[in-house]
Amino acid sequence: MKWLVPTLALSILGFGFAPSLQSKSAKDVTIIISGGARGHLSPCGCTSPMSGGFKRLATLVRDLKSKGNVYWIDTGDIIDKPGRQSQMKAETYGELLGKLGVDAVAYTRQDQLQGAGLLAAAVPLTKRDWLSPNAEPGSPTKEELVVGGISVSATGEEAAKIDIERPTDIVLFDGSKSALGSLKKAHRMEVFASEGIPTIDGSKISPGSNLRGVLVATFRDHWLVSVKTVLLESSMKEDAGAEKIYRNYLLRVTQEKLITGVPKDSDADYAGSASCKSCHTNIYNQFLKTKHSTAYRSLVKEGHQADPDCVACHVVGLNSTKGFWYEKTPGLAQVGCESCHGAGREHARNPRVFHLPKVEEKTCVTCHTPSNSPSFVFKSFWKKIKH
Numbered sequence: 001m002k003w004l005v006p007t008l009a010l011s012i013l014g015f016g017f018a019p020s021l022q023s024k025s026a027k028d029v030t031i032i033i034s035g036g037a038r039g040h041l042s043p044c045g046c047t048s049p050m051s052g053g054f055k056r057l058a059t060l061v062r063d064l065k066s067k068g069n070v071y072w073i074d075t076g077d078i079i080d081k082p083g084r085q086s087q088m089k090a091e092t093y094g095e096l097l098g099k100l101g102v103d104a105v106a107y108t109r110q111d112q113l114q115g116a117g118l119l120a121a122a123v124p125l126t127k128r129d130w131l132s133p134n135a136e137p138g139s140p141t142k143e144e145l146v147v148g149g150i151s152v153s154a155t156g157e158e159a160a161k162i163d164i165e166r167p168t169d170i171v172l173f174d175g176s177k178s179a180l181g182s183l184k185k186a187h188r189m190e191v192f193a194s195e196g197i198p199t200i201d202g203s204k205i206s207p208g209s210n211l212r213g214v215l216v217a218t219f220r221d222h223w224l225v226s227v228k229t230v231l232l233e234s235s236m237k238e239d240a241g242a243e244k245i246y247r248n249y250l251l252r253v254t255q256e257k258l259i260t261g262v263p264k265d266s267d268a269d270y271a272g273s274a275s276c277k278s279c280h281t282n283i284y285n286q287f288l289k290t291k292h293s294t295a296y297r298s299l300v301k302e303g304h305q306a307d308p309d310c311v312a313c314h315v316v317g318l319n320s321t322k323g324f325w326y327e328k329t330p331g332l333a334q335v336g337c338e339s340c341h342g343a344g345r346e347h348a349r350n351p352r353v354f355h356l357p358k359v360e361e362k363t364c365v366t367c368h369t370p371s372n373s374p375s376f377v378f379k380s381f382w383k384k385i386k387h
């Protein structure tokens with residue numbers, strides 16, 4: 001890779017730029033590189049302060065683009081699984097990219113793997129050509145695009161040869177390893193896919209995953225003169241236009257009742273917390289004071305009440321045919337007694353014969369995962385709800 005080496009080193013270390021390069025030249029082109037949304041349009045609403053997400057991305061892009069001579073590329077990897085919800089997410093993201101004036105979007109192998117046609121409706125919404133490493137019938141087929149005078153290509157292993165013959169200023173790699181091996185030196189900037197926050201680690205540059213941040217690169221006469229990561233911090237404002245697009249997505253998720261299509265692989269028979277009240281009155285009354293009892297209300301407040309991404313951890317027994325059913329089982333619309341103790345209909349009928357298993361930490365952490373409950377510690381959390 002051809003760098004203006006001192007500049008990059010300095011910018012990574014945070015010392016600023018070499019004096020000769022410090023002032024922005026008229027010819028400088030700034031490129032915002034986002035990507036790797038992987039279906040995470042919003043940060044999980046579970047722990048504040050929340051950072052990342054589509055609405056903060058919009059704020060950042062609008063802000064930077066208003067400065068002029070700033071272009072925006074999205075490296076794709078928009079969805080992470082097949083299905084109708086992913087399709088809606090792709091369309092929603094596509095609409096945002098289009099409204100904010102994205103300049104190029106890559107259609108990756110990951111996106112393709114989730115099922116043909118899932119992104120089909122998203123492509124026209126972006127109002128731009130898409131880059132595609134392996135042109136398949138029906139997929140966007142551009143192998144190279146020019147953005148602000150900077151040429152960009154996307155590549156997977158199969159397409160590597162093409163890129164060797166026609167090196168571009170930016171190459172987007174559809175994976176975490178360079179498919180070009182030693183020949184990668186022909187390129188000026190390589191952008192990889194990776195998990196986590198955006199990273200610049202030697203020549204490994206990545207916008208990361210789940211819309212936690214972006215890369216901002218500056219080119220002069222086709223040379224990369226600086227690149228930095230910008231995190232979408234919780235202090236950043238959420239863009240009102242993006243909020244509208246996102247609300248519309250949630251409305252579609254709710255209207256189509258996507259939650260009713262979630263597969264159920266159990267017949268465990270749930271009775272609801274109210275059925276425990278008559279015999280375990282004190283525990284029940286104390287339970288009502290905890291946030292578990294209003295966990296579903298938290299989703300309703302945010303418009304996620306029918307969102308398959310959220311409901312499982314905020315109700316009783318979503319995975320059971322005799323558990324939570326959207327709009328039909330108000331008694332199970334909470335994290336209830338049985339979310340921890342297990343299905344209790346038989347026990348409630350005949351408590352001397354049917355016993356419930358002991359609850360351990362491993363039950364809690366099915367919901368209190370590191371990403372949804374980063375400060376979870378069994379001892380201190382149990383203390384707050386002990387009975």
Ligand code: HEC
Binds near residue numbers: 048
């Ligand atoms: C893997 C389980 C899980 C999933 C999936 C999940 N949540 Fe949560 N959620 C939790 C847990 C656990 C907490 C409590 C976190 C804590 O206090 O440490 C919580 C808390 C919340 C809260 C209360 C936050 C507060 O500050 O009081 C909201 C709102 C919320 N979640 C919304 C959502 C939304 C919206 C989604 C889907 C986008 C979602 N959750 C998906 C487990 C989950």
Ligand code: HEC
Binds near residue numbers: 359381
């Ligand atoms: C089915 C998923 C689920 C399980 C299992 C679960 N929780 Fe929670 N927990 C949640 C959710 C969701 C919230 C946030 C509710 C809200 O604020 O709306 C929460 C919130 C809490 C809170 C904050 C309560 C308050 O009133 O401030 C504590 C403490 C807690 N959980 C402890 C535990 C412990 C300890 C366990 C295991 C014994 C456990 N949880 C098991 C989903 C779960």
Ligand code: HEC
Binds near residue numbers: 277278338356357
């Ligand atoms: C008709 C009264 C009654 C109802 C209703 C009832 N329980 Fe119980 N429960 C008992 C009795 C009695 C015991 C003690 C059983 C023993 O020691 O043999 C008990 C014990 C338990 C235990 C300790 C473990 C065990 O099974 O012995 C748990 C946990 C429990 N109940 C949870 C629940 C939950 C959750 C519900 C609601 C789904 C519920 N109970 C409904 C009467 C009831």
Ligand code: HEC
Binds near residue numbers: 283284337341357
């Ligand atoms: C967040 C998880 C959670 C929720 C919700 C919850 N419990 Fe518990 N419960 C526990 C844990 C953990 C224990 C202590 C370990 C054990 O005994 O299994 C416990 C203990 C108990 C015991 C004593 C068991 C014994 O062997 O002495 C009873 C009875 C009980 N819970 C009933 C209920 C009832 C009724 C509700 C709803 C009103 C409820 N619990 C809600 C986690 C929960």
